[in-house]
Amino acid sequence: MNHKGYRVLAIGLLMVVLGVSGCSKPGSPTSTSTAAPMRVKTEKATLERRQATEEVVGTVRPKLSAVISAKITGAIEQMAVVPGQSVKAGDLLVMLDAREAQARVDQASAVLEQARSDIGRFSRLLADKVVTQQEYDVVKARERVAQASMTEVQTILSYTRITAPFDGVITRKYADVGDLSAPGKALLEMEAPGEFRLEADVPEAAMGRIALGEKMKVNIPAAAAQLEAAVSEIAPAADTGSRTIVVKLDIPKGSGIRSGQFGRVLAPVADVEALRVPADSVIHRGQLEIMFVVADQKALMRLVKTGKRIGKQVEVVSGLMPGETYVVDGVAALTDGQAVEVQP
Numbered sequence: 001m002n003h004k005g006y007r008v009l010a011i012g013l014l015m016v017v018l019g020v021s022g023c024s025k026p027g028s029p030t031s032t033s034t035a036a037p038m039r040v041k042t043e044k045a046t047l048e049r050r051q052a053t054e055e056v057v058g059t060v061r062p063k064l065s066a067v068i069s070a071k072i073t074g075a076i077e078q079m080a081v082v083p084g085q086s087v088k089a090g091d092l093l094v095m096l097d098a099r100e101a102q103a104r105v106d107q108a109s110a111v112l113e114q115a116r117s118d119i120g121r122f123s124r125l126l127a128d129k130v131v132t133q134q135e136y137d138v139v140k141a142r143e144r145v146a147q148a149s150m151t152e153v154q155t156i157l158s159y160t161r162i163t164a165p166f167d168g169v170i171t172r173k174y175a176d177v178g179d180l181s182a183p184g185k186a187l188l189e190m191e192a193p194g195e196f197r198l199e200a201d202v203p204e205a206a207m208g209r210i211a212l213g214e215k216m217k218v219n220i221p222a223a224a225a226q227l228e229a230a231v232s233e234i235a236p237a238a239d240t241g242s243r244t245i246v247v248k249l250d251i252p253k254g255s256g257i258r259s260g261q262f263g264r265v266l267a268p269v270a271d272v273e274a275l276r277v278p279a280d281s282v283i284h285r286g287q288l289e290i291m292f293v294v295a296d297q298k299a300l301m302r303l304v305k306t307g308k309r310i311g312k313q314v315e316v317v318s319g320l321m322p323g324e325t326y327v328v329d330g331v332a333a334l335t336d337g338q339a340v341e342v343q344p
Helices: 003-023 097-126 133-156
Strands: 038-040 042-044 046-064 063-071 076-079 092-096 159-164 166-174 186-191 196-203 217-219 225-234 244-251 262-278 283-285 289-297 297-310 313-318 325-327 340-343
Touching: 038 133, 063 166, 097 133, 159 289, 196 225, 196 262, 244 262
Parallel strands: 038 340
Antiparallel strands: 042 325, 046 196, 046 262, 063 186, 076 092, 092 159, 166 186, 196 244, 217 225, 217 262, 225 244, 262 313, 283 289, 289 297, 289 325, 297 313, 297 340
């Protein structure tokens, strides 16, 4: 490099030095100066007792439902309803072929009419002492048998008209016109609208912790409903296979729930003690959960592990000990070992 090149390089270095020194202001703090303590709010970690719960799945079912079937065998002559149709108590649902039952009614009617005619005739003969009292009693007994037979066949005839047992909605149809009905064979299903309950199999550990009338938290995801339902029924014994107990909870009216939907209920299973802190006192950096405890007027970083979140609080499983003082707010601005001043 020639003399001219050295001269240009020296001038450049001098300008850099002057520029750096010109940027610093008189009296500005240096890197070795001590920062003022940060003011923070703290709380003391204490154990709190609560009921441990287990989330149990269940199914929404109607409080009042019925499987409609015939009491006699007969061909279906008329199917008067379809699924989704609303009906009132006493409305016709299914009509069976009534010809055979009607013929039996006509036969019984003729026998009853003859028996009543015999009663009238034997009454006159008994008054004239033409027949004995015993003969009259036999005719009277035949009249009572005829009357009972008439009542029986009339009842059978009424079974050909299948009507709604209560106000409700038809939910399923299993038969149609021309099918043969039989006693116990389902023809329709119906349910009362607007009144539902959640049926869940809760662990046997909940036995004795759930009482009739107690409110429990229920979540129905499909209806985006989180509500409280009252316990209406508790099975007296646990299922030997699943070791669970059937619990039924009445869902409040107007909740927008439909039968068959999936639901969850929080069932109490044990009493536990745990450290519970405000959720804002725990910060997340990547997959790490961090809190700051205060000792010797310094904020010390702690790696913690959290558990169940309850409202605005979260349980600390590890990393924090009872009695320690931890920072409640402004946690994100702290660094490990930073000087702090606790606000009263």
